[in-house]
Amino acid sequence: MSPTGRVTRAEVAARAGVSTAVVSYTLNGGPKNVAPATRDRVLAAVRELGYRPNATARALRLGSTGQIGLVVATMSNPYFGQLTDETERAAAARGLALLVRTNSARDLTTAVEQLAERQVDGLLIAQSMDEASTAAVRATGVPTVLINEATAPDGVASVGVDRFGGARTAVEHLLGHGHRSVAFIGAAPGEDRRRGWSDALRAAGLGEGPAVEAEYSREGGYRGARRLLALDQPPTALLAGSDEQGLGALLALHEAGARVPEDVAVVAFDGSIASAYAWPPLTTVTQPTQEMVGRALDLLLQPGEPQQSILAPALVRRRSCGC
Amino acid sequence: MSPTGRVTRAEVAARAGVSTAVVSYTLNGGPKNVAPATRDRVLAAVRELGYRPNATARALRLGSTGQIGLVVATMSNPYFGQLTDETERAAAARGLALLVRTNSARDLTTAVEQLAERQVDGLLIAQSMDEASTAAVRATGVPTVLINEATAPDGVASVGVDRFGGARTAVEHLLGHGHRSVAFIGAAPGEDRRRGWSDALRAAGLGEGPAVEAEYSREGGYRGARRLLALDQPPTALLAGSDEQGLGALLALHEAGARVPEDVAVVAFDGSIASAYAWPPLTTVTQPTQEMVGRALDLLLQPGEPQQSILAPALVRRRSCGC
Numbered sequence: 159m160s161p162t163g164r165v166t167r168a169e170v171a172a173r174a175g176v177s178t179a180v181v182s183y184t185l186n187g188g189p190k191n192v193a194p195a196t197r198d199r200v201l202a203a204v205r206e207l208g209y210r211p212n213a214t215a216r217a218l219r220l221g222s223t224g225q226i227g228l229v230v231a232t233m234s235n236p237y238f239g240q241l242t243d244e245t246e247r248a249a250a251a252r253g254l255a256l257l258v259r260t261n262s263a264r265d266l267t268t269a270v271e272q273l274a275e276r277q278v279d280g281l282l283i284a285q286s287m288d289e290a291s292t293a294a295v296r297a298t299g300v301p302t303v304l305i306n307e308a309t310a311p312d313g314v315a316s317v318g319v320d321r322f323g324g325a326r327t328a329v330e331h332l333l334g335h336g337h338r339s340v341a342f343i344g345a346a347p348g349e350d351r352r353r354g355w356s357d358a359l360r361a362a363g364l365g366e367g368p369a370v371e372a373e374y375s376r377e378g379g380y381r382g383a384r385r386l387l388a389l390d391q392p393p394t395a396l397l398a399g400s401d402e403q404g405l406g407a408l409l410a411l412h413e414a415g416a417r418v419p420e421d422v423a424v425v426a427f428d429g430s431i432a433s434a435y436a437w438p439p440l441t442t443v444t445q446p447t448q449e450m451v452g453r454a455l456d457l458l459l460q461p462g463e464p465q466q467s468i469l470a471p472a473l474v475r476r477r478s479c480g481c
Numbered sequence: 482m483s484p485t486g487r488v489t490r491a492e493v494a495a496r497a498g499v500s501t502a503v504v505s506y507t508l509n510g511g512p513k514n515v516a517p518a519t520r521d522r523v524l525a526a527v528r529e530l531g532y533r534p535n536a537t538a539r540a541l542r543l544g545s546t547g548q549i550g551l552v553v554a555t556m557s558n559p560y561f562g563q564l565t566d567e568t569e570r571a572a573a574a575r576g577l578a579l580l581v582r583t584n585s586a587r588d589l590t591t592a593v594e595q596l597a598e599r600q601v602d603g604l605l606i607a608q609s610m611d612e613a614s615t616a617a618v619r620a621t622g623v624p625t626v627l628i629n630e631a632t633a634p635d636g637v638a639s640v641g642v643d644r645f646g647g648a649r650t651a652v653e654h655l656l657g658h659g660h661r662s663v664a665f666i667g668a669a670p671g672e673d674r675r676r677g678w679s680d681a682l683r684a685a686g687l688g689e690g691p692a693v694e695a696e697y698s699r700e701g702g703y704r705g706a707r708r709l710l711a712l713d714q715p716p717t718a719l720l721a722g723s724d725e726q727g728l729g730a731l732l733a734l735h736e737a738g739a740r741v742p743e744d745v746a747v748v749a750f751d752g753s754i755a756s757a758y759a760w761p762p763l764t765t766v767t768q769p770t771q772e773m774v775g776r777a778l779d780l781l782l783q784p785g786e787p788q789q790s791i792l793a794p795a796l797v798r799r800r801s802c803g804c
Binding site for chain 1: 488548555556557558559561562563565566569570578579580581582583584585591595596599620699703728729731732735754755757758759760761762
């Protein structure tokens with residue numbers, strides 16, 4: 159074996175009694191033909207020695223790795239865990255393996271550079287991009303699609319969901335249940351879900367209900383709901399910006415003895431498996447992750463002018479809204 | 482730019498007015514010295530052109546990538562999502578980047594081979610290994626540690642948790658609450674958690690309560706609990722083999738109108754964030770993931786004789802057990 163502990167092409171050649179070039183022709187299907195008997199001898203030697211052609215060496219030569227990369231901020235949010243599994247399956251269906259890079263430190267630039275350095279054929283990024291990471295993506299020269307984001311920097315393709323419309327539909331649904339005080343737990347003013355929430359209230363001739371800025375986590379939703387419950391006039395319904403926040407809000411409501419949906423109705427946003435197994439099961443604006451992933455891979459594999467693709471989410475009704 | 486869209490070392494050299502060898506000496510810190518003024522000129526050219534030294538080329542030369550790999554079966558289970566985030570943070574603290582490969586198709590052999598081909602310095606595998614994948618690990622020659630598994634194939638280092646002891650403690654705790662009929666939802670006879678459950682019952686002079694084999698998912702726990710509730714004499718307590726199963730069991734109990742913990746007490750196993758935000762919050766046998774990950778990285782980076790390391794889990798008491 160070589161000093162790195164790997165079986166080398168030379169050892170395969172020696173075992174098969176051929177030149178190293180013939181080993182390469184056999185494994186690469188050319189450029190020269192190899193007689194069937196010789197080919198069988200080479201393949202037998204490959205098997206016997208456990209030789210693995212070096213993919214990075216192949217990538218340097220061929221510029222194609224059969225592998226794509228995915229950057230996700232955190233896997234502790236099960237929505238992104240599911241998105242990752244969906245991406246792996248969709249990539250496998252196209253004959254591609256998936257390399258994932260989590261990025262809880264939010265250093266997207268380094269994550270992009272390191273994945274690109276691994277010679278992936280393309281990159282999916284499931285995290286909002288700033289100027290530095292956009293520059294990093296351009297510098298890599300690797301085709302990149304932003305996924306799970308509705309807006310992308312100039313020149314970057316993206317596939318996202320109409321969060322504004324999804325939130326608007328969710329609030330309209332709560333108004334249809336008779337609620338007049340619908341609160342919001344999520345991002346700061348200006349964010350799409352928050353705009354959808356306030357737009358639906360305004361269109362119904364209602365003032366904005368209370369809104370709480372919170373992290374996209376169970377803890378964030380828990381704290382947000384506790385703040386809403388402490389108001390002089392707590393809301394009778396709330397929209398959470400993510401399932402994780404909705405699940406945290408449920409715990410705060412249970413602890414306070416508030417019945418869901420009788421005292422406070424809840425709608426969340428994402429459509430993770432967890433939402434279906436909450437108590438009560440969460441009505442949630444569900445993102446079409448399978449379609450999103452498929453579209454993103456299509457954009458990645460047939461790159462043309464960068465497109466920004468927006469899909470429609472669907473309100474999945476369960477018990478927490480009063481249905 | 483080169484045909485692959487990358488800035489080349491030759492372009493950096495031209496911009497800096499030096500030879501390509503001097504670019505290499507500057508970026509690699511040797512083998513020859515570079516005058517400070519020349520070095521500054523090279524680094525300015527690197528910045529201006531956005532040149533990225535090719536990590537796979539470096540890896541081929543140096544045999545060290547600054548990167549480790551992690552194989553996880555599925556990210557849809559939030560416990561593994563959290564384990565991934567813990568691993569990323571612990572690796573970063575050691576100056577290493579983490580590449581993750583999910584493997585929902587359970588083709589561990591291919592996952593191992595593909596990560597090893599990417600030239601990682603070491604591999605963590607959070608999935609039980611069969612003969613084929615063990616052979617694949619040996620063939621790669623890459624240091625490997627099995628993580629989150631108490632038993633490993635010969636010659637493979639591992640860090641796991643005492644699942645037998647954890648399950649035993651959980652059942653003893655339920656017996657301490659006065660329960661005499663404690664059911665189990667999880668793996669088949671012989672598995673560690675199931676052995677711990679039956680051992681605790683036997684030690685208390687009780688017969689085995691009912692046991693249901695179920696997938697490690699919310700759906701599995703949900704179905705398992707429904708089967709237990711359909712028995713002529715449903716149990717008054719149950720141990721679930723994972724938090725996901727425990728969360729699924731909670732939904733089935735709520736739907737059936739069974740109060741938790743008054744009618745049926747529940748203890749789960751894992752210690753995911755989700756268990757703390759369930760309703761009622763789940764008492765759970767909590768795995769020391771941070772310690773597990775730290776130990777695994779130590780074994781990976783200072784490989785000696787393969788060690789099998791077993792850590793003790795802790796019972797975290799919340800409302801679902803009756804505490």
